[in-house]
Amino acid sequence: PCRSLHGHNRLLTSQIISHYESINQCKKELPEYFNFASDVLDEWSRLEKDGRKPANPAFWWVNEEGEEVKWSFEELGFLSRKAANILSQTCGLQRGDRVIAVLPRVPEWWLLNVACMRTGIIFIPGTSQLTAKDILYRLQASKAKCIITSDTLAPAVESVVSDCPTVKSKLIVGKGNRDGWLNLKELL
16 A cells, blocks of 8 residues: 555555565565665656656755756756766776765755766765865875865865875866866866
């Protein structure tokens, strides 16, 4: 028995708990490899595309000025694949490499998070309140190969990145360009 919500069947809480209990008791086989981006997001995108799932937003972001960004599952999947290609091809990152993202919670933050899931790159989030000293510590401790930040925080990164030999690429999320930085929005 399922409940109908907005005309679509939803599992009851008891069914979800039962599913997890059966996994814990080894009655259900877990997949050898699980990737949220390809196993869940891409599946929902396919269901949406086939008309078996309504086109509800997978992502809906609103800032203080009321500007909105809405992505369907198909759009989020497409954009996250593009971002994954930027990380792996343009930046030369591989599965297990680390990326530090020092960004406010802009749409690109979530996009990069999903792109990292998709590729197996380790996403290390950092608050936009980090100082240059904080950024230096995180870059050195994590041995990150890439840093992603906003145009306002780029000067703090530039002041310390010469002391971080593992950093091979720098991505900026913003409208402007900086020498030595790749612009994520332009690459997308």
